[in-house]
Amino acid sequence: MTIRGFPLLLATLAAGLPLAPALSPAALAQPADLPIPPARTSDYPPGVKVARAPIGPVYVDRQGRTLYGMDMRTLLRFGADPAQYCTGLCAEAWEPLLAPAGAVPNIRYPGDYGGRLFARLRPDAAPANRAPAEQSATFHEPQKAPDWTIIQGPQGPQWVYKGWHVVYTRRGEARHSAAHDGAEGMVWNALRFVPPVPEIVAPTNVTTRFVAGAHVLADKDGRLLYSGKCRSGCAEWRPFGAGLASLPVGQWTVLTSGDAPQWSWRGKPVFVSADGEASSLPAAATLLKP
Numbered sequence: 001m002t003i004r005g006f007p008l009l010l011a012t013l014a015a016g017l018p019l020a021p022a023l024s025p026a027a028l029a030q031p032a033d034l035p036i037p038p039a040r041t042s043d044y045p046p047g048v049k050v051a052r053a054p055i056g057p058v059y060v061d062r063q064g065r066t067l068y069g070m071d072m073r074t075l076l077r078f079g080a081d082p083a084q085y086c087t088g089l090c091a092e093a094w095e096p097l098l099a100p101a102g103a104v105p106n107i108r109y110p111g112d113y114g115g116r117l118f119a120r121l122r123p124d125a126a127p128a129n130r131a132p133a134e135q136s137a138t139f140h141e142p143q144k145a146p147d148w149t150i151i152q153g154p155q156g157p158q159w160v161y162k163g164w165h166v167v168y169t170r171r172g173e174a175r176h177s178a179a180h181d182g183a184e185g186m187v188w189n190a191l192r193f194v195p196p197v198p199e200i201v202a203p204t205n206v207t208t209r210f211v212a213g214a215h216v217l218a219d220k221d222g223r224l225l226y227s228g229k230c231r232s233g234c235a236e237w238r239p240f241g242a243g244l245a246s247l248p249v250g251q252w253t254v255l256t257s258g259d260a261p262q263w264s265w266r267g268k269p270v271f272v273s274a275d276g277e278a279s280s281l282p283a284a285a286t287l288l289k290p
Contacts, residue, residue: 035194036161036191036192036194037145037162037194038195038210039147039194039195039196041146041147041196043148044059044147044148045097045148045159046100047061047062048060048061048067048097050193051064051176052176053066053176053177053178053190054176054177054178055178055181055190055192056193056213057192057193057213058176058178058190058191058192058193059161059191059193060175060176061097061169063175065169065170065173065175066170066173066176066177066178066190066191067097067161067167067168067169067190067191068094068167068168068169068170068180068181068188068189068190068191069161069162069164069166069167069168069189069190069191070085070094070165070187070188071164071187071188072085072109072164072165072166073164074185074186074187075187080110081109081110082109083109083152083160084153084154086154086166087154091154091155094168094169094188095168095169095170096167097167097168097169098156098157098158099150099156099157099158104150104157105152105157106149107149107160107163108151108152109151145162145163145164146163147162148160148161149163151166153166161191165189165191168188178190194210195214195215198215200217200290201250201251201252202217202249203246203249203252205219205220206218206225206252207219207220208290209222209224209276211224211278211287214287214289215289215290216288216289217265217287217289217290218276219240219272222276223274223275223276224272224273224278224281224287225240225265225270225271225272225287225288226270226272226281226285226286226287227265227269227270227271227285227286227288228282228285229284230282230284231284236274237271237282238271238273238274239258239260239262239269239270239271240262240263240270241260241261241263242254242255242261242263243261246261246263251265252264252265253267270288
């Protein structure tokens with residue numbers, strides 16, 4: 001069963017039915033790496049920080065070794081608890097990021113991976129050496145999960161990132177290498193650092209996207225917003241139109257000097273791309289970053 005069968009698995013767990021026989025990780029591999037959601041806190045486990053690897057910013061440990069997530073979603077039919085997968089030969093190659101001595105796991109599998117996923121931990125709760133506290137929030141998806149939680153691993157309580165990525169380092173790997181990103185059919189994924197989504201004050205049809213390592217502004221359809229000055233061949237510079245009754249909001253104002261109202265941000269006219277690809281922007285375009 002791949003990730004596409006995840007809802008069926010939750011139903012099976014909720015009904016108390018047994019899991020199907022275990023399959024090899026290769027048979028369960030995801031067709032592509034699932035993107036890691038943006039961070040929700042800057043409070044990390046002891047010794048963890050963000051550093052730059054060839055693939056971009058990643059979390060690293062005290063020694064500068066890239067942190068990898070063993071994606072439990074690729075191992076759902078490995079056994080009763082995919083968090084216990086890495087033993088034997090796996091443990092010889094991968095070292096768990098253990099929680100501090102005396103830490104108490106605050107998530108467990110499968111009990112916290114159904115309708116009550118992470119119900120016991122606030123999304124903004126800082127990593128801590130403490131017992132779980134009852135909370136009212138319920139989380140069903142990694143995008144809404146707390147960044148750092150603790151689960152019982154084969155060698156004791158260990159850190160989990162975004163609910164599904166049980167955290168390890170690769171033994172003997174060079175600092176900031178990330179050479180094993182995507183190993184074993186996407187079972188192992190470097191823990192990329194995606195900055196928290198910034199809050200914006202903008203027209204209702206403006207949102208943010210994460211492009212080329214940074215959050216940028218886009219319209220509601222994902223088309224990139226940019227500024228700049230066109231000097232020739234300006235047909236591709238498409239003004240980001242404002243409604244006739246649009247009013248200023250935050251640093252956004254409305255220009256009325258052209259053929260139709262156009263949004264301006266921080267005093268610069270705003271244009272919108274024909275699609276959502278940065279590669280299709282005019283050469284003189286500058287993406288808008290909140």
